[in-house]
Amino acid sequence: MAGQSKIKRYRRLVQAAVFMMMFIIPALNILEIYFIKGTFYSIDVGNAVAADPIAVFQAAMSSKSVNIYMALSVVIPILLMLFAGRVWCSWMCPYHFIVEGVSFVKRKLGMKKSFPVHTPEKKRRTETARLIILVCFIALAGVAGIPLLNLISAPGIISSQALVLVKFHYVTFELVFIIALIIAEFVFFPFFWCRLFCPTGTFLSLFKSERGMHLKRVSSSCSMCGSCKRACPMGLDPVTDGSSLLCHNCGDCIDVCPDNKKQETLRFISGRQHNFPS
Ligand code: SF4
Numbered sequence: 001m002a003g004q005s006k007i008k009r010y011r012r013l014v015q016a017a018v019f020m021m022m023f024i025i026p027a028l029n030i031l032e033i034y035f036i037k038g039t040f041y042s043i044d045v046g047n048a049v050a051a052d053p054i055a056v057f058q059a060a061m062s063s064k065s066v067n068i069y070m071a072l073s074v075v076i077p078i079l080l081m082l083f084a085g086r087v088w089c090s091w092m093c094p095y096h097f098i099v100e101g102v103s104f105v106k107r108k109l110g111m112k113k114s115f116p117v118h119t120p121e122k123k124r125r126t127e128t129a130r131l132i133i134l135v136c137f138i139a140l141a142g143v144a145g146i147p148l149l150n151l152i153s154a155p156g157i158i159s160s161q162a163l164v165l166v167k168f169h170y171v172t173f174e175l176v177f178i179i180a181l182i183i184a185e186f187v188f189f190p191f192f193w194c195r196l197f198c199p200t201g202t203f204l205s206l207f208k209s210e211r212g213m214h215l216k217r218v219s220s221s222c223s224m225c226g227s228c229k230r231a232c233p234m235g236l237d238p239v240t241d242g243s244s245l246l247c248h249n250c251g252d253c254i255d256v257c258p259d260n261k262k263q264e265t266l267r268f269i270s271g272r273q274h275n276f277p278s
């Protein structure tokens with residue numbers, strides 16, 4: 001469907017709105033408007049609260065207890081994952097938005113677009129490696145007794161820096177971590193942090209369900225041109241990997257699919273649906 005080439009446009013609108021909210025929320029709080037407050041570690045809207053599930057998990061581990069407030073705070077993010085897939089990452093996370101900006105600048109500078117090349121073996125290795133890395137981070141945080149996962153949460157750090165900047169007009173040392181990541185995104189392939197290391201993204205992806213929104217090839221008219229594979233920032237083959245935990249439902253593959261212009265070929269679906277043979 002030709003209209004689907006608009007996915008990126010909608011995504012940009014949502015990303016820009018979420019990014020601006022990081023600055024608008026503390027500005028509202030300065031004006032003593034408190035119906036919305038917090039950062040991407042934990043945000044309150046009226047009586048509802050949504051917290052980063054890995055931050056809550058870490059707090060539960062260190063306190064060895066879970067209270068009702070903690071349990072309720074992860075309901076919205078987990079429901080979002082179950083029903084809409086990993087949309088937090090590609091539609092809302094400020095770090096993802098910045099890295100897409102880095103990719104854009106790299107393109108403009110004529111730097112080689114170096115998305116990792118897909119192979120099924122590489123995908124399996126990446127999926128396993130990021131889970132092992134997450135377990136190592138959790139174990140390290142447990143042993144060190146410090147909130148390590150908060151210290152390396154890119155969305156949490158960016159939003160808390162926005163808050164400190166608006167409220168107190170300075171930034172803290174944590175910003176160095178984000179700057180280092182951005183430099184690394186220039187040097188390595190884009191999204192290396194999201195693909196392998198981000199504890200928030202990896203933990204959230206554990207709640208991805210096949211019954212929730214995911215990518216599917218819905219027509220046998222696919223010419224197997226490979227355009228979608230080349231566009232995928234996660235190094236996936238969208239024709240076969242729509243259910244991968246690495247897929248963050250960005251929709252870039254749908255946007256570039258030339259066959260979609262003739263007949264709907266790649267699309268997001270919810271629930272199980274018949275798979276077409278290659
Ligand atoms: S993987 Fe982490 S940094 Fe990347 S988009 Fe998701 S939450 Fe943000």
Ligand code: SF4
Nearest residue numbers: 232247248250251253
């Ligand atoms: S498979 Fe498609 S929707 Fe999933 S991450 Fe890759 S480009 Fe985005």
